[in-house]
Amino acid sequence: MAPDKMIRMGNQIAAFFRTQPGIDPAVKTLEHITDFWEPRMRQQLRDYVADGGAGLDPEVIAATKMMA
Amino acid sequence: MKDFIIPDDTDMGTPAKEGAPVSLIIDGFDVTVPEGTSVMRAAAEAGIKVPKLCASDNLEAFGSCRLCAVEIEGRRGVPASCTTPVAEGMVVRTQSEKVRKIRKGVMELYISDHPLDCLTCSANGDCELQDMAGAVGLRDVRYKAPENKELANHFATRNTSGEANPEWIAKDDSNPYFTYDPSKCIVCNRCVRACEEVQGTFALTISGRGFDSRVSAGAADDSFLTSDCVSCGACVQACPTATLQEKSIIEMGTPDKSVVTTCAYCGVGCSFKAEMQGDQLVRMVPYKHGKANRGHSCVKGRFAYGYASHKDRILNPMIRDKIEDPWREVSWDEALSFAAKRMRGLQDTYGKKSIGVITSSRCTNEETFLVQKLTRAVFGNNNTDTCARVCHSPTGYGLGQTFGTSAGTQDFDSVEHTDVVVVIGANPTDGHPVFASRLKKRLRAGAKLIVIDPRRIDLVKSAHIEAAHHLPLRPGTNVAVVTALAHVIVTEGLMDEAFIRERCDWDEFQTYAEFVSDPRHSPEANEMLTGVPASDLRAAARTFAAGGNGAIYYGLGVTEHSQGSTTVMAIANLAMLTGNIGRKGVGVNPLRGQNNVQGSCDMGSFPHELPGYRHVKNPEVRDLFKEAWGVDIDPEPGLRIPNMLDAAVHGTFKGLYCQGEDILQSDPDTKHVAAGLAAMDCVIVHDLFLNETANYAHVFLPGSTFLEKDGTFTNAERRINRVRKVMAPRNGYADWEVTQLLANAMGADWTYTHPAEIMEEIAATTPSFAGVDYALLEEKGSVQWPCNEDHPDGTPLMHVDGFVRGKGRFIVTEYVATDEKTGPRFPLLLTTGRILSQYNVGAQTRRTDNVVWHEEDLLEIHPHDAENRGLKDGDWVKLASRSGETTLRATVTDRVSPGVVYTTFHHPDTQANVITTDYSDWATNCPEYKVTAVQISPSNGPTDWQEDYAAQASKARRIVSAAE
Numbered sequence A: 001m002a003p004d005k006m007i008r009m010g011n012q013i014a015a016f017f018r019t020q021p022g023i024d025p026a027v028k029t030l031e032h033i034t035d036f037w038e039p040r041m042r043q044q045l046r047d048y049v050a051d052g053g054a055g056l057d058p059e060v061i062a063a064t065k066m067m068a
Numbered sequence B: 001m002k003d004f005i006i007p008d009d010t011d012m013g014t015p016a017k018e019g020a021p022v023s024l025i026i027d028g029f030d031v032t033v034p035e036g037t038s039v040m041r042a043a044a045e046a047g048i049k050v051p052k053l054c055a056s057d058n059l060e061a062f063g064s065c066r067l068c069a070v071e072i073e074g075r076r077g078v079p080a081s082c083t084t085p086v087a088e089g090m091v092v093r094t095q096s097e098k099v100r101k102i103r104k105g106v107m108e109l110y111i112s113d114h115p116l117d118c119l120t121c122s123a124n125g126d127c128e129l130q131d132m133a134g135a136v137g138l139r140d141v142r143y144k145a146p147e148n149k150e151l152a153n154h155f156a157t158r159n160t161s162g163e164a165n166p167e168w169i170a171k172d173d174s175n176p177y178f179t180y181d182p183s184k185c186i187v188c189n190r191c192v193r194a195c196e197e198v199q200g201t202f203a204l205t206i207s208g209r210g211f212d213s214r215v216s217a218g219a220a221d222d223s224f225l226t227s228d229c230v231s232c233g234a235c236v237q238a239c240p241t242a243t244l245q246e247k248s249i250i251e252m253g254t255p256d257k258s259v260v261t262t263c264a265y266c267g268v269g270c271s272f273k274a275e276m277q278g279d280q281l282v283r284m285v286p287y288k289h290g291k292a293n294r295g296h297s298c299v300k301g302r303f304a305y306g307y308a309s310h311k312d313r314i315l316n317p318m319i320r321d322k323i324e325d326p327w328r329e330v331s332w333d334e335a336l337s338f339a340a341k342r343m344r345g346l347q348d349t350y351g352k353k354s355i356g357v358i359t360s361s362r363c364t365n366e367e368t369f370l371v372q373k374l375t376r377a378v379f380g381n382n383n384t385d386t387c388a389r390v391c392h393s394p395t396g397y398g399l400g401q402t403f404g405t406s407a408g409t410q411d412f413d414s415v416e417h418t419d420v421v422v423v424i425g426a427n428p429t430d431g432h433p434v435f436a437s438r439l440k441k442r443l444r445a446g447a448k449l450i451v452i453d454p455r456r457i458d459l460v461k462s463a464h465i466e467a468a469h470h471l472p473l474r475p476g477t478n479v480a481v482v483t484a485l486a487h488v489i490v491t492e493g494l495m496d497e498a499f500i501r502e503r504c505d506w507d508e509f510q511t512y513a514e515f516v517s518d519p520r521h522s523p524e525a526n527e528m529l530t531g532v533p534a535s536d537l538r539a540a541a542r543t544f545a546a547g548g549n550g551a552i553y554y555g556l557g558v559t560e561h562s563q564g565s566t567t568v569m570a571i572a573n574l575a576m577l578t579g580n581i582g583r584k585g586v587g588v589n590p591l592r593g594q595n596n597v598q599g600s601c602d603m604g605s606f607p608h609e610l611p612g613y614r615h616v617k618n619p620e621v622r623d624l625f626k627e628a629w630g631v632d633i634d635p636e637p638g639l640r641i642p643n644m645l646d647a648a649v650h651g652t653f654k655g656l657y658c659q660g661e662d663i664l665q666s667d668p669d670t671k672h673v674a675a676g677l678a679a680m681d682c683v684i685v686h687d688l689f690l691n692e693t694a695n696y697a698h699v700f701l702p703g704s705t706f707l708e709k710d711g712t713f714t715n716a717e718r719r720i721n722r723v724r725k726v727m728a729p730r731n732g733y734a735d736w737e738v739t740q741l742l743a744n745a746m747g748a749d750w751t752y753t754h755p756a757e758i759m760e761e762i763a764a765t766t767p768s769f770a771g772v773d774y775a776l777l778e779e780k781g782s783v784q785w786p787c788n789e790d791h792p793d794g795t796p797l798m799h800v801d802g803f804v805r806g807k808g809r810f811i812v813t814e815y816v817a818t819d820e821k822t823g824p825r826f827p828l829l830l831t832t833g834r835i836l837s838q839y840n841v842g843a844q845t846r847r848t849d850n851v852v853w854h855e856e857d858l859l860e861i862h863p864h865d866a867e868n869r870g871l872k873d874g875d876w877v878k879l880a881s882r883s884g885e886t887t888l889r890a891t892v893t894d895r896v897s898p899g900v901v902y903t904t905f906h907h908p909d910t911q912a913n914v915i916t917t918d919y920s921d922w923a924t925n926c927p928e929y930k931v932t933a934v935q936i937s938p939s940n941g942p943t944d945w946q947e948d949y950a951a952q953a954s955k956a957r958r959i960v961s962a963a964e
């Protein structure tokens, strides 16, 4: 997946959960990504965050860091 | 083949009524029928047929032919039984000397103006006029021409002195599927009423009076083709004579048997009788007991089946090493072992997860089930997806979150009880025509309509229909508009508090109410953004909230956005807010696109879900399938279609088995799809035709049509309908057999001998299908899931006593603008859709005479935008986005607002998807087809891309046959 596409997809998810009351958006973002992203995509995200994660919203970075 | 026993198809004369029981005596028999029933129908209920010509049980009685005269004790004269309602204690005689004489007289008059060429007439054996002449015992026609004058008639081309008969009108052959031969018309008005009452198009009228009355389509100089006629066939069906007749009947003669089956085009799922001569299909007739269509049809299901025998169909398997090579026809064995070896080889080199499948939303449930089983049980991964990814995946997510199930909540019959209908991002008269006819009937009976769509779709204003409100929003602002509707309902106190308290989570509602009440969600605050006048939006909200039973119907104009899932939740909120869930006439109704897209989702086509919408992460569900299939199920979600293509470009996804789906044409950002396909080493296309995707395939496995196999389709109402085999597969195997052969070539040991066995496996593993089997479908005709111990007869209405998830959940729906924005380079917004006569990528409909209605995709543009660019109607224009460019012809119309352009995607040479981008719904990756920033300029020919594409396609389609 092209990095900008991955960034956009991750940020879109975070953007939704940011608007939701009474939840931790990073946790919900993590759950969503774990449920719907194939391991290869999650690995790419992890690698990208390890490289600094430029362009990713803080919730996505936090979610990725929580990934097992 | 076991023929389904067709329930009694007798025409009861007039429509069924609901009402208090009324008892009467007909020919000495006691009969009890609902109040409002006609005497004719009451007699029919008692098994007594009263002769009739102008009556039919799908039309309101008209009372013009007088053939149905009866005697009623205590009443004078001989009333027409079709227009006379029953009364308590009535005593009716359907046969007497008096009525017999009258009927004979009536028939004599009719026959005096009708040609006596019965033996060579195309309706011979299927003509009600003929039947009635027999029934009344007509033996001679006594009318003679008066002295020195011709007897005027409508059927002789010349009178006896050889002059042209001015009353004679030539046949109208303009419609590709049926003819109108005025010389045989008895002016019974059935066609006119069918067009009005059943179809709702009002294309036909009776012009002239008395002897001069004629049926005419459109205005005086119109033919059927140039009139408003949409070729639904209702008038042909209604016509008691050969006046309106299918051309296939004229050519082939009358059928000798019929088999009930289901249309393979759209998600309405109409039932048809396939009328056959041996294994030749003579015609498709809508089946009166079909619960989705109630005897109606559209041009596609009724007439556009010619693709099944089209010369382009590929009937032999083919393979090639590289996509640059021509195809080589080979035996099934060779093709399957070639495919199996390649796929296994790829897994050896690149890993278990390097291959996957795309299931077809056009194939049967049983076939789809097998394809996802192939990837899960044979490939050993969850890489399965289906075209629902690109259409209703947000429905699954959005309704799942709010109600606890992705299921649409109603059956189609429900619309008959609706008072206010909201149609959002759907164009039912084109996309779901038979549902549209049923909806229009309800609207004509007084229900109100609110249309939320950037385009002025036909429903906004057409014959005898006018929307109470049309909110022409800017593409991409659905969430803002629906949230603003909720704002009005909540701030004006129009919600149904009792319902919310009882059925929903009250705390969540409080939070939600606070959210929507914020002034920034008011229609006024959003007017600039959405382009919808605030006062119109407020009025629409009030109409919906206060207008009685409110039902929301929506389509891909809702889902195919970056906030598709959020809009679905907003719609669910709106329904809960107004208490419009859980009974007839209300609900949230996703109008699904393809015939079996509902079924393909139910059958576990998504990479994160096993059949029955159960996430692969749940160990109990995996265990269930492990038990059934004897293999471990991968606990990780697989790749979705766009992810497969990305992984292919990356080199980690190498092989794909794609059944009945043309992703190259139907999926967004064609160039990216092509790059993904080109990067794979084994693409197996299983289809009827060498579709666009096949240009990049290494193996082609010929598919079978819906006429050639048994199985089931599940329509948009969750209705499981039978598909029945009426002829042997021309390619040798039904599609489920091909998948089984491939699985076995890869080492599986599948031994299904009939789709009924696959359904048994589905029922055994999927709780919502637990009660479904072929015997039940034979008995009931169809059934709506969930069908299990709790609901042995299926479930027409969902959430009747409570939501599937318990309490309904209100979800905050904040508008987030899409990244796809207009700017100086791309100042216009393109949105896409489809039209009635063509279907999806058009592979089937383009191979039928339906092309007379739509030869090419056109670009709709507002006069203002056209003028700015110096464009006129019919000009070639270049349409460009940041993804690519294409050319097509413009049609200048104010159906679209300034700043918005619109086109369809039925033709591969236009390739509207070269333009669409890879942006997608946040939750599901459903592509954002409905919003693309574009620019338009005059053009004089195809773009480079179109030329390269055409060259590549024709090269990729070369075939060397086995003999060479």
Ligand code: SF4
Residues within 6 Å of the ligand: B191, B194, B195, B199, B201, B202, B203, B204, B217, B228, B229, B230, B231, B232, B233, B234, B235, B236
């Ligand atoms: S085919 Fe349908 S639309 Fe056309 S005239 Fe007949 S009933 Fe009307």
Ligand code: SF4
Residues within 6 Å of the ligand: B184, B185, B186, B187, B188, B189, B190, B191, B192, B215, B238, B239, B240, B241, B243, B244
């Ligand atoms: S065309 Fe057929 S249905 Fe219509 S008025 Fe004539 S006979 Fe009746």
Ligand code: SF4
Residues within 6 Å of the ligand: B263, B264, B265, B266, B267, B268, B269, B270, B293, B297, B298, B299, B300, B301, B302, B432, B433, B434, B435
């Ligand atoms: S295309 Fe749809 S509406 Fe038309 S006949 Fe088929 S199922 Fe019915």
Ligand code: FES
Residues within 6 Å of the ligand: B051, B052, B053, B054, B055, B062, B063, B064, B065, B066, B067, B068, B069, B080, B081, B082, B083
């Ligand atoms: S059938 Fe009753 S008047 Fe024609």
